Amino acid sequence: MNRSISLAVSASASLVLAVALTGCGQEGGSPSAGGKEKKKDGKPVVCLIMKSLGNEFFQTMQQGAEEHAKKLGTLELKASGIQNETDIDGQVAAINRCITDQADAIVLAPADSRALVSPLGRAAKAGIKLVNIDVKLDDGALKAAQLDVPFVGPDNAEGSRLSGEVLAKKLGKGGKVVILEGNPGAANAQQRKAGFEKAAKDGGLTVVDSKTAHWETDEAYTVLTNLLTAHPDIQGVMSSNDSMSLGAVKAIGAANKKGKVAVASFDNIDAIKPYLKDGQVVATVDQFAAKQAADGIDVALKTIDGGKAEAWVKTDVKVVTGADAG
Structure with a gap:
């Protein structure tokens, strides 16, 4: 009699545990294999990784990106920069953080056109969409890594x-x-x-x-x-x-x-x-840093939604002289 009760309790506990684990998976606990954890607010996470924020150009880019993201209201933007213009390791670390955080897209202004391709490959394997802005990634390195990354930037x-x-x-x-x-x-x-x-x-x-x-x-x-x-x-x-x-x-x-x-x-x-x-x-x-970042974010959102971006989304350049500076 006691043995039957014990077995019944054990089976009941196993069923409760299975239901609880299934519920956790549906509500955004541990992500299932091959998939991303569902965002609680439904907004995709976009990482913007720039070069040195000691450079006024990238300060302007960050400000423009944040203003654009706020205006859209449809994404969570995580913007970061590096210590100096040659801090490649800093950008690699930033990409790795985006992978760990299960971001939906990375928008990158690379410090080096070849060295950042490999870590971007890891991001792509994790299901993260990629957009290249400002500095074109090397075509040969992209081909070798079997990556197709749209470029948003100037001539x-x-x-x-x-x-x-x-x-x-x-x-x-x-x-x-x-x-x-x-x-x-x-x-x-x-x-x-x-x-x-x-x-x-x-x-x-x-x-x-x-x-x-x-x-x-x-x-x-x-x-x-x-x-x-x-x-x-x-x-x-x-x-x-x-x-x-x-x-x-x-x-x-x-x-x-x-x-x-x-x-x-x-x-x-x-x-x-x-x-x-x-x-x-x-x-x-x-070369309109703020708009370049905004355009990169727009392309990222398009690809997250299943759309296909152009290989090169060409952004504007304009010569400025003393007369324009006023």
Whole structure:
């Protein structure tokens, strides 16, 4: 009699436990194999991973993304940046956090066009949608990883060509210039260098040297100081972003060459505008950081809903001169 009661109680307890476990799975406890945990509020989670938030460009991007997400009200945005423009490990860690948090999409402005492909592959295997903004991921690396990632961003080569064209017209044929390059591992650095080189060729300028300053202001100051010493007849600097241009302007001033060396730039951050107004910087390029992030988020939401994005969603570029800076 006691044995029968014991068996009945055991069977009843097993049934209750099975029902409880099933209920937990339905209500968002442990996710089932191959699936994501259902969000309690129904909103998809989108991770925005940017480069250095010490760069005003990415501060503007983050602000624009947050405002866009708030306006839509249909997603949870998790925005993050890295310590400096070459902190690839920081971006890898951010991608891993998004995988752990079971995000629905990652929108990435990569610090390196090849090194971030492998961790993105892990995210894709976890079912996370991927969108690439700002800096194009390397096509060869994507193909090797069997990843198809839409790119939302500008034509960097055309933008820098237009900026360099303004400098070429100012200096005239025979003008001597140097190029300050961005991070060599980033596609936009290579593209902007190519655009500057085309502007120099078309305008009859002579590029006497080209060095990287990894997008950083302090490094650009040091690099250009050395270049001005090595090439005292430099008349122009083609700088691949405004952060480096700030260092270039400082180096030009320290060498007592203000008014003798002009700068063409890229990004149109607020900090560059005084130098546009006084003519030390003859042109920069607005690539609309806030809208670029917003467009990337929109593409992410589209793919989360099962839609297919274009391979390249081209965003705008606009040359800005002193007249525009007002």
